[in-house]
Amino acid sequence: MSDQTCDTPIAGRAVPNFRVIALIVASAMLMENIDATVLATALPTMARDFSVDAPAMSIALTSYLLSLAIFIPASGKMADRYGSRTVFRAAILVFVIGSILCAIAPTLLLLVLARLLQGIGGAMMMPVGRLVLMRSVARKDMVSAMSWLLVPALIGPIVGPPLGGFIVTYLDWRWIFYINVPIGIIGMIFVSIYIEEVKGKASGPFDLVGFILSGISLGSLLFGFELSSHQGQGAFAIFLIALGLLFGIAYLKHARRHPSPIMDFSLMKIPSFGTSVIAGSLTRITQGAQPFLLPLLFQVGFGLSAAAAGQIVISTALGALAMKPLARAVFRRTGFRTSLVINGILGTIGYGLCAAFRPDWPMPLIFIVLVLSAFFMSFQFTAYNTIAYDEIDQERMSAATSFYTTFQQLMLSLGICIGALALHASMAVNGNGEPALEDFSSAFVVVALISITATIWNLRFAPNAGEEISGYRGKVKRVSAGR
Template sequence: MDSSVRPALAGRPNYRTIALIIASAMFMEQLDATVLATALPTMARSFGVSAPHMSIALTAYLLSLAVLIPASGKVADRFGSRSVFAVAIGIFTLGSILCAQAQSLPFLVFARLLQGAGGAMMMPVGRLVLLRSVDKRDLVSAMGWLLVPALIGPIVGPPVGGFIVTWLDWRWIFYINIPIGILGIVLVLMFIENVRGETREPFDVIGFVLSGVSLACLLFGFEMSSRGGEAGPFSLGLMVVGLVVGVAYVLHARRHVAPILDLSLMRIPTFRISVIAGSLSRITQGAQPFLLPLMLQIGFGLSAAESGLLTFATACGSMLMKGAAGRILKRYGFRTTLVWNSVASSLLYAACAAFRPDWPHAAIFAVLLVCGFSMSLQFTAYNTVAYDDIPASRTSAANSFYTTFQQLMLSFGICVGALALHASSVSSGHAHATVGDFSVAFLVVTAISLLASPVSALLPRDAGAVMSGHRAGGREEAAAT
């Protein structure tokens, strides 16, 4: 670390304080995402487009994250984590203001891209600060503290979104980020140390451009493929370009001394398995917040407020998992937990395909509560064990790589859900998506996430033992090369 850089206040805050400050930024981001998902049908009517086409408003944000996150570690190392974190919150808040001023879907997409530019630096840099501040034996606990305020966003998001679009103008969805953003900037400047990296490796400009073009083409190609019709050939062309440029990046990365996305990290077994299995699971995590509110409002005819009160059950389940994750991982270990919980969480979300308008709301709420509980355990485990064997010198690179794929697969999940919904509607001859079409989409995305279980089985039996305490002594940190 740069010893010349001092914290804003005398003394270094403990990891709980740092985690809660970072979580305040995550709260704003998660609140925005869940409120927006509930409001999509109302916003679609305001812009004069169909509700499924509003998926681009979600995809645009995640696209911006996926393209810019690879640079987050390098930027934080060069300019300092406090400076980058504060600026990122400011950009996100500015993007929120512009979203509130949108009069058309294209302008909203532009504003969401700007929001994503802030989010691309905000969360990866925040997690990097936490990783550098916490011993491995405290990491599960630190992640738990990080999730507390962050989970409040999804909990209050759906009912707040339903209330806003029912009783107020949907633009207030974005205005509520302003006071949260200002408070976040103040707390960051007060408590976060402006840590810089020890090395000054050259910035991989060519790799940044190649990875950005590849990810952008792939995501927009998948997003447009969900619309069918004349967009089909163009979307296929985008995906082909994305794949070709992606291959070019792989060839470039093998030669560059410090590639923007360090593919050599995939040689580390715990990191590789967490990336692959976590990516498969995130297909469902990305699709569910998009599909569920649409099904409840379009398929069931519920109001936005009613839909919000039901969908916040998932976040309630996630909150309940906070206190149980550490004990579960300590008793069963990472591998056993991930193998069996991958199956459980996938089947629970598949149960959403059975929802029908005549189901009691209490039953739907109960299913979604358990879904959130199981999925929260899944990602707490993935997000922790990924760094089990990562040396301190490669934490920044690993965090950028992992977060890039995390956001990429969340966006891909939205695209897969929208594509499956459209394909079912077209094949059934429906002018608009029906409840049955939503059921097909849920089954498609959960079938993909089931594949995470056999991948997780490849983890060593003692993976993450130092973090979970599953086996006394654990295993030594691997020296990655």
């Protein structure tokens, strides 16, 4: 396969079926998403093996987040310089090597170092995987391809905890990392066969100062958001968030002067991209909070076992899967703007209904509500992740994917933070030492109210936004009918 530059028209290339490419990228991301969530279940067992207290094991999670925060912004530049196929394949390899080192780590220190390495691979896999899809799939197939790509992000946090419980109960926790090896090897083989090599044009010197400033800012923010969900860490979390904001301001001042900043905020001036980032960020508050709040509600509020709670929460994965075959037809009929407005309201109301869940509700009814809520939210993120790139030219595609993925990761972590803060604030107001049902209700209402404000931004999309991608021609039909 010959190298190609990003100005080569996508439609002029012979590419394999878009489903093949989407599944290759989705499989790598599913491996990463499951790995990131399955580990939380195994931390107590790992703590015993390493002879440390269970809270000390949280560094195994935060070290991974640190790598993500530092290296996601640099992923676009790497893909432009070395080629999206090369970087994506190398990211999978680094992730697999990091997984092996995690599995054989004899001490907590070595596990943390291995997680840092694994995080570098994960940081490159997310945005470069999306970039591979954007550069390999024709625009008419983008909605269908993106709906496949979204599944790992929705299924991973749901499948991870019960899978982790199964591995810890019946196998050894080290298998959490070993299972990544065959998946990664198969992924690299398929990337080599089916993915074309596409490089971007050089856009100036590497922004080392911006890389450092953004790394400190994003790392501090992600750490702060993560720690805010843990009791007794409030003061340190506030310090980290404040530090992240200060370095973020410093980065913005630096980016205005640099000819090729590591994170290009001028992308926000592009209507479809900027609107999608803002509206998607508000909606992701809910997506980030749900995997944190729902298991707690069912275990603490309902008194269910972890296994029983996991079975209920799997309903969200079923809803996400059910959405895939319908997205393209809906967009073709109603367009992106109308779909985002109506579906966003329905999805937010669905998750807002979680505030009314009580132990005397029939479990099938709760299951149905969660399936429908996940269906609407999965549809919503398919729309955001697709329409964001409608007006992005190929030369800026790598910068756009790394920028978008950075905010996506940040907002998911912020969702956990807001969910936890709302829960603890309600507990303080009600004088509860442990979360009660009314506290969970308050938390669900808070995140739902934040997400519903995305409607304001959804209305700012042009009526014909993304018509080339969706095939929607509603405006043209109305004009023709009036003549």
